[in-house]
Amino acid sequence: TPLHPFLAALPKCEHHLHLEGTLEPELLFELSRKNNITLPASTDPAFGSVETLLARYKTFKNLDDFLGYYYIGMSVLLHASDFEALAYAYFSKAASQRVRHAEVFFDPQAHTSRGVDLAALVEGFKKAQARARADFGMSTELIMCLLRHLPPPSAMETFSQAREAGYFADGTLAAIGMDSSELPFPPPMWKDLYDAAGSGGIRRTVHAGEEGPASYMTQALDLLDAQRIDHGIRAFLDEDDKLIARLVRQKTLLTMCPLSNVKLNVIPSIADFPLKKLLDAGVTFSINSDDPAYFEGYILENYCALQEAFQLSVRDWESIAKGAVMGSWCSESRKEELL
Numbered sequence: 320t321p322l323h324p325f326l327a328a329l330p331k332c333e334h335h336l337h338l339e340g341t342l343e344p345e346l347l348f349e350l351s352r353k354n355n356i357t358l359p360a361s362t363d364p365a366f367g368s369v370e371t372l373l374a375r376y377k378t379f380k381n382l383d384d385f386l387g388y389y390y391i392g393m394s395v396l397l398h399a400s401d402f403e404a405l406a407y408a409y410f411s412k413a414a415s416q417r418v419r420h421a422e423v424f425f426d427p428q429a430h431t432s433r434g435v436d437l438a439a440l441v442e443g444f445k446k447a448q449a450r451a452r453a454d455f456g457m458s459t460e461l462i463m464c465l466l467r468h469l470p471p472p473s474a475m476e477t478f479s480q481a482r483e484a485g486y487f488a489d490g491t492l493a494a495i496g497m498d499s500s501e502l503p504f505p506p507p508m509w510k511d512l513y514d515a516a517g518s519g520g521i522r523r524t525v526h527a528g529e530e531g532p533a534s535y536m537t538q539a540l541d542l543l544d545a546q547r548i549d550h551g552i553r554a555f556l557d558e559d560d561k562l563i564a565r566l567v568r569q570k571t572l573l574t575m576c577p578l579s580n581v582k583l584n585v586i587p588s589i590a591d592f593p594l595k596k597l598l599d600a601g602v603t604f605s606i607n608s609d610d611p612a613y614f615e616g617y618i619l620e621n622y623c624a625l626q627e628a629f630q631l632s633v634r635d636w637e638s639i640a641k642g643a644v645m646g647s648w649c650s651e652s653r654k655e656e657l658l
């Protein structure tokens with residue numbers, strides 16, 4: 320597209336990126352050999368090779384179909400050095416696409432349930448963050464996501480463990496989030512957890528309105544006091560005008576992921592992404608990659624896919640980029656630098 324060089328050079332913020340979703344098949348197989356983790360190749364031939372796995376990633380039926388691969392994939396991660404390698408590979412790739420500030424998710428329960436210590440995860444990620452700062456001048460924040468498909472007490476226990484370790488107080492963790500399957504696990508299930516975070520002055524975001532209806536987004540705002548919503552596309556697909564007006568009024572950041580939405584069949588094609596509605600309504604949003612190793616594109620590919628479908632102006636993109644900076648969880652002085 321004609322704007323490709325402009326989009327490549329545009330300074331970016333990424334707010335919706337699962338570190339485990341950046342595990343490329345090459346590193347997945349390398350770590351499975353190194354750590355002696357057997358992949359289920361006997362029951363699923365997709366795990367036979369890098370090529371068959373990439374072919375399987377071409378189409379997912381829905382969120383849960385993808386999540387099955389996502390959780391098996393991350394089972395090869397065991398040591399602090401594995402988590403460091405994973406995160407640093409992502410930060411390097413993001414820097415090459417001019418990401419200047421990244422707020423990234425990880426799923427502690429998916430690792431602690433396999434016997435990996437929370438401290439090992441944090442140690443590996445922090446080393447990668449320090450290298451990203453030194454090598455690329457990139458600012459990064461970690462957001463701890465709790466898993467919806469596990470019982471609420473498991474989420475509460477993981478949150479408490481992180482809080483007791485001082486990770487929120489010392490800035491190791493910037494916020495909590497909530498991810499995994501959405502429809503069967505609506506926001507009311509997580510009220511105690513979000514109340515505990517809110518009363519502790521801890522920032523809160525929630526995946527909502529991806530496969531779940533717009534009403535889950537309203538519940539996330541009302542019951543969980545969410546300060547940000549990850550995805551949130553269903554407000555526009557369901558044409559919930561009252562909710563949209565509220566998002567605009569409250570300046571709630573929506574962290575949107577267009578290629579992910581197509582890959583997981585949330586929308587039929589990129590042309591169905593409600594970009595014009597977002598711009599016309601004046602919603603604050605950012606464009607992000609979600610799980611780039613699985614969805615055939617990092618942040619720049621998401622920007623370019625939208626540009627090909629919608630032919631935005633330079634001014635449109637500058638306003639999207641500005642909204643992303645303003646919605647970031649970084650200091651005011653860092654925002655100045657990013658603008």
Ligand code: HPA
Pocket residue numbers: 337340382389498499500526529579609610
């Ligand atoms: N939705 C819910 N859970 C997830 C996602 C997502 O897009 N990616 C990784 N975990």
Ligand code: ZN
Pocket residue numbers: 335336337498526549609
């Ligand atoms: Zn996500």
